[in-house]
Amino acid sequence: MAKVCRCCGQEIKSDSKYIWILDNGHGGIIDGVYQTAGKRSPIWADGTQLFEGEFNRAIVKRIAKYCDENNIEYINLVDTNEDVSLSTRVKMANEVYRESDKPCIYVSVHANGFTDESANGWEVFTSPGETQSDHIATVLYEEVEKEFPNYKMRKDTSDGDVDKESNFYVLIHTAMPAILSENFFMTNERECKTLLLSEEGRDRIAKSHIEMINKIENE
Numbered sequence: 001m002a003k004v005c006r007c008c009g010q011e012i013k014s015d016s017k018y019i020w021i022l023d024n025g026h027g028g029i030i031d032g033v034y035q036t037a038g039k040r041s042p043i044w045a046d047g048t049q050l051f052e053g054e055f056n057r058a059i060v061k062r063i064a065k066y067c068d069e070n071n072i073e074y075i076n077l078v079d080t081n082e083d084v085s086l087s088t089r090v091k092m093a094n095e096v097y098r099e100s101d102k103p104c105i106y107v108s109v110h111a112n113g114f115t116d117e118s119a120n121g122w123e124v125f126t127s128p129g130e131t132q133s134d135h136i137a138t139v140l141y142e143e144v145e146k147e148f149p150n151y152k153m154r155k156d157t158s159d160g161d162v163d164k165e166s167n168f169y170v171l172i173h174t175a176m177p178a179i180l181s182e183n184f185f186m187t188n189e190r191e192c193k194t195l196l197l198s199e200e201g202r203d204r205i206a207k208s209h210i211e212m213i214n215k216i217e218n219e
């Protein structure tokens with residue numbers, strides 16, 4: 001049965017093998033008010049500040065635009081500035097997974113933070129144990145490493161792959177392979193200003209995720 005758009009009734013054409021479930025972590029900004037406690041950079045000397053949920057949305061928006069233009073099926077899971085709870089996110093994703101005749105892959109986009117400003121670099125998480133997610137995370141890791149050769153790649157290779165493992169709610173409760181990217185540190189001034197707050201940095205971070213999607217789609 002052909003899929004039709006819920007808004008306009010048009011047939012959705014999709015050549016992709018997977019449905020990419022894109023999850024932008026935390027809330028956005030509504031009427032100038034950031035919807036999530038914490039999850040922000042310090043206010044830098046020049047007055048700039050990053051709100052993580054705004055950044056996460058900017059990245060997912062870029063990935064979604066690419067998917068639209070290239071017939072890759074995806075869901076923008078949290079297409080709102082509200083801070084939708086983790087349990088609701090997972091419930092919605094699992095519903096898509098159950099109703100879909102295609103395999104799904106869950107990608108949660110975040111920026112990192114730490115109390116010590118010196119912490120820096122990029123890392124990706126999967127749920128513990130060897131799963132299909134490990135391979136997807138490794139592909140993303142390699143794309144980021146290629147795109148950002150002058151930045152630190154944080155990895156845990158004790159289990160034979162580069163992803164770190166964590167019991168993050170969205171990783172262990174989703175029914176499909178799931179990864180969570182921590183795209184550099186908003187609490188590190190260099191990374192926050194040159195990568196997270198800049199359009200160019202955002203484009204490059206999105207590009208790494210897009211390259212991952214292309215690689216996995218074409219395997």
Ligand SMILES: [Zn+2]
Pocket residue numbers: 025026039052110111
């Ligand atoms: Zn986050």
